[in-house]
Amino acid sequence: MNDHYLKKLDRVTAILTQLQSKPIVRAQDLAKKFEVSIRTIYRDIKTLENAGIPIIGEAGSGYSLMDGYKLPPVMFTKQEVLSFITAEKLMQKFSHESLGNHYQTAMEKLRSVLKHSDKNLIQNIENQIDIYNYNPKTEDSIKNIIPIILESIAEKHQISIDYKTVNEKISTRTIEVVGVFFEFNFWYIIAYCTLRNDFRQFRIDRILNIVKTQNPYLQEYGQINDYRKSPNGNKTIVKLLVDKKIIGHLNNSKTYYGLIEEKETDKGIEMTFETDWIDEGFPRWLITFGDYAEILEPEFLKTTMKDLIQKISKII
Template identity: 85%
Template sequence: MNDHYLKKLDRVTAILTQLQSKPIVRAQDLAQKFEVSVRTIYRDVKTLENAGIPIVGEAGSGYSLMDGYKLPPVMFTKEEVLSFITAEKLMQKFLHQSLGNHYQTAMEKVRSVLKYSDRNLIQNIENQIDIFNYQPKTEDTIKNIIPTILESIAEKRQLIMEYKTVDSKISTRTIEVVGVFFEFNYWYIMAYCILRNDFRQFRVDRILQISKTQNPFLQEYGQINDYRKNSNGNKTKVRLLVDKKIINHLVNSKKYYGLTEEIETENGIEMTFETEWIDEGFPRWLITFADFAKVLEPESLTVKLKDLLIKISGKHQ
């Protein structure tokens, strides 16, 4: 068997896997994934149909497996098994606790279809991989909170929740969740808040109660990153001149605080931000490297920084 047919066999097998894992698969997406022409994908789908696989759909609209059709258990390569082990270690450290039991059950099902030799591979290697995370996990007061939130997104149903803000004020909110994301060791939801008539993000560990309603979403939403990039909150433009020697220490935080532009000059790196946290969050972050930075604008940030330094100094006299 020549190389051409081997590549086709691998590709056809991979297309079958895609059909098993997704409700609809478009030929254009498959062509992009496997770096072949759309016409080649059409021929591959025809090969599967000729082999007796009941594929529903047609070119241009997308393909799916006939409802109720069952395939034999999927077999995994050695490389795929090793990737599962590594992913499981990551999940143990960073997965939200409300998803933990579900993930563990899913992994047990994956292990159950492995060949005996692959099970031995897991046993021999899993204790040789570890992920070191120095941040403590947050504790939630609600069981299965993330699954509840994800169900509301899938069903397009509003949620009612009691939420505790950073200053310990408690309010009741009706929200339509756009998505869930993990950042700086916390889980957040991005949602449209009916009370504020605007998009807001909420930290999951500050939700005290939550329940699904029968009320449908009032509008359609795009992808979560669209709303994180284009938040409707009031933003302030900030320009800093930062010493080049500490730039590498800001790699993980500068984008979080709204970095929009970075220009290298003779005197340092000029950084421009658009931030919603000009009163508290941004000044407190800036103070961690203030001896290597100069505020170019706004002047009010310089005042806030000085006030914060005086406050800190007064507590440690």
């Protein structure tokens, strides 16, 4: 079977999924989706009809499948159907771009097994649900990067990456990925780095190149949360005395930066952190409310903060 017929088979199968997932499908929309002429879509529809698929409609008005043609193997409640739509909206706003197309295809397959009335319910409600995300999505230079990473985890094969640090330095690492997670508008991976012989955290949008290898993992790993609690074991205890009036603004971030204890005193709130990011992340977070906080320990953090403030003052 040559490439032309393979492409046609894939397209005709996808058109059937479209017909199963929507009440009415227009030839113009199909032509745009599959990047072919409308005349080609007409021929594809005729192919489906010749194969015994009961298609209702004609060129110019749109197509649909005869109601009841395919009984869904699983019946969903209306509440479940509505939850699918809400989840789809969330994925559109918050999913990584390399997952978006795959999720859309999966949703089309799910819609295809819904009964006719539920398809109409979706059509009536999907434009009435929206998710407002005020953080711009990060852009990656590598297409399908998360699926590549997930495949490496499933196959337990090492990957090689070119990685750019926050200081714009680029290094090549061979890593064994433990897991992927999303936090504060960025996607991260936790992996064992063979260069450092330790666990490291990498931000996915800073990966410039990725290559799957055939080298198997050198060891077995547990769940990702086991490593997020202590990704490298080099934690530093930080104690701050924070003005009470600023505490409310830290609720969404203090846990992320390692809060382990919070105690109210006459002078303010004494906060104790256990952090892995004492060199970069923690000081840069602290500077956002530094005029309301006193560093109790460690002493060297005061020097780090002074150096950071001087660096900023030279730029401004």
